Amino acid sequence: MLKILMIDDDTINNRIAESTLRNHNYEIVSVTSCEEGLRRLSEGGMDLLLLDIDMLHEAGDSLIEEIRRQPGNENMRVVFLTISGYSPDQKEMERLGVVDYIGKPYFEEELVNIVRRVLYVEHENRILVVDDEMMNLMLAKKLLSTHYQVQCVSSGGEALTVLEQSVPNLILLDLHMPDMNGLSVLKRMQESDNQDIRNIPVIFLTADGDKETEAEIFKAGAMDYIQKPLVAQVAVERINRILELRYLQNSLQTEVEQKTKELEESSRKIKNLSMQIMYALTGAVDAKDQYTNGHSNRVARYSREIARRMGKSKKEIDNIFCAALLHDVGKIGVPDEIINKPSKLTDEEYEIMKSHPVIGANILRRISELPELSVGARWHHERYDGKGYPDGLKGEEIKEIARIIGVADAYDAMSSNRSYRDALPQDYIRREIEKGKGTQFDPEIADIMLQLIDEDTDYHMREH
Numbered sequence: 001m002l003k004i005l006m007i008d009d010d011t012i013n014n015r016i017a018e019s020t021l022r023n024h025n026y027e028i029v030s031v032t033s034c035e036e037g038l039r040r041l042s043e044g045g046m047d048l049l050l051l052d053i054d055m056l057h058e059a060g061d062s063l064i065e066e067i068r069r070q071p072g073n074e075n076m077r078v079v080f081l082t083i084s085g086y087s088p089d090q091k092e093m094e095r096l097g098v099v100d101y102i103g104k105p106y107f108e109e110e111l112v113n114i115v116r117r118v119l120y121v122e123h124e125n126r127i128l129v130v131d132d133e134m135m136n137l138m139l140a141k142k143l144l145s146t147h148y149q150v151q152c153v154s155s156g157g158e159a160l161t162v163l164e165q166s167v168p169n170l171i172l173l174d175l176h177m178p179d180m181n182g183l184s185v186l187k188r189m190q191e192s193d194n195q196d197i198r199n200i201p202v203i204f205l206t207a208d209g210d211k212e213t214e215a216e217i218f219k220a221g222a223m224d225y226i227q228k229p230l231v232a233q234v235a236v237e238r239i240n241r242i243l244e245l246r247y248l249q250n251s252l253q254t255e256v257e258q259k260t261k262e263l264e265e266s267s268r269k270i271k272n273l274s275m276q277i278m279y280a281l282t283g284a285v286d287a288k289d290q291y292t293n294g295h296s297n298r299v300a301r302y303s304r305e306i307a308r309r310m311g312k313s314k315k316e317i318d319n320i321f322c323a324a325l326l327h328d329v330g331k332i333g334v335p336d337e338i339i340n341k342p343s344k345l346t347d348e349e350y351e352i353m354k355s356h357p358v359i360g361a362n363i364l365r366r367i368s369e370l371p372e373l374s375v376g377a378r379w380h381h382e383r384y385d386g387k388g389y390p391d392g393l394k395g396e397e398i399k400e401i402a403r404i405i406g407v408a409d410a411y412d413a414m415s416s417n418r419s420y421r422d423a424l425p426q427d428y429i430r431r432e433i434e435k436g437k438g439t440q441f442d443p444e445i446a447d448i449m450l451q452l453i454d455e456d457t458d459y460h461m462r463e464h
């Protein structure tokens with residue numbers, strides 16, 4: 001378990017941090033004085049120090065130097081605790097080797113993120129060192145093993161073989177090697193089919209510090225270079241900087257993926273909910289009319305198929321489907337005894353029945369996200385020759401969506417059972433649609449309906 005020391009005289013803050021970090025499986029010790037902190041650190045075993053910046057200022061900057069002089073604490077990671085809204089001086093942080101800061105009071109998540117990031121960089125990373133000189137490999141292993149899991153290989157070819165088996169978090173790559181030099185190894189990595197290999201950050205190890213080499217290294221795609229012979233503190237700082245950058249990139253990507261997933265999930269839920277509400281409304285309409293059970297659903301399915309054959313986009317097809325589903329919603333406002341009257345309607349009753357498109361359009365007008373709904377409801381009883389209702393629109397004055405629903409609606413009226421008759425024969429319906437081309441129906445849409453009828457050889461497309 002990773003161990004954290006917290007030096008802060010704010011005991012309330014200490015208690016909150018203790019419980020937060022323990023919940024995330026860190027061991028935490030908190031002390032309220034710098035002397036006590038130094039003593040605990042000297043006992044060794046601490047992986048991270050959370051240090052109140054005011055207490056440091058009281059004790060003096062030399063406190064951090066004193067900590068780093070302690071055996072085993074040379075590279076102690078330090079995070080400042082400050083007051084929210086106060087950013088410590090960046091230069092001061094760099095000079096003291098403080099890796100980050102967090103303002104109090106903080107959210108639990110903020111504290112855990114900072115601790116995880118800082119500790120991750122030091123403890124969970126595997127570094128592959130590639131160098132043809134044994135002395136260099138031994139030195140690298142000795143200096144870096146206290147911070148990372150280190151694997152050493154002595155040639156570029158060997159490195160590429162190792163990468164095929166497992167991918168390290170970072171590679172320290174010698175620039176000059178006899179068989180395959182560092183730049184060739186990097187090039188081979190960049191050409192790999194494995195994205196993980198292409199993404200491994202590479203730091204070159206080089207003895208030449210000239211500008212041309214530096215330019216060449218960065219041009220090749222390396223993240224950094226370190227001069228040989230290795231100096232532990234410099235190497236660890238530069239490696240950590242790159243690991244931290246990579247960690248942040250990965251976290252950001254994970255967060256983006258997570259948020260995208262959440263967004264997709266909630267948009268899927270909203271879509272489902274909308275569909276369920278529409279089906280519920282449709283059910284309410286169909287329930288009122290005992291002789292046209294399932295009428296709205298069938299009209300919606302026929303309209304969708306017509307729209308698909310007209311080459312409409314997925315979104316348009318979906319909208320037409322929804323509009324057709326709700327085209328008769330205005331019947332909610334027509335008395336039951338008129339809708340279900342078994343005998344012929346009187347003129348007055350017929351006028352009331354004819355009000356359903358307007359009632360429907362008024363109900364659906366409030367759904368501003370889908371204006372197609374009220375269009376379909378209002379004009380599905382218009383006729384191509386202008387003799388329909390409620391507005392007597394003609395030809396292309398009638399919105400296409402309503403012309404589609406109009407054809408599908410008429411087809412279903414004829415192919416479903418009524419109180420006074422069964423579904424009409426298919427060839428009769430076919431003739432009626434043919435006859436209505438250009439008078440009742442848009443001729444092109446009627447042709448598509450005829451196509452559907454002709455393909456429906458066993459007259460499956462009717463109310464069962």
Ligand SMILES: [Fe+2]
Pocket residue numbers: 327328356380381409
């Ligand atoms: Fe209708």
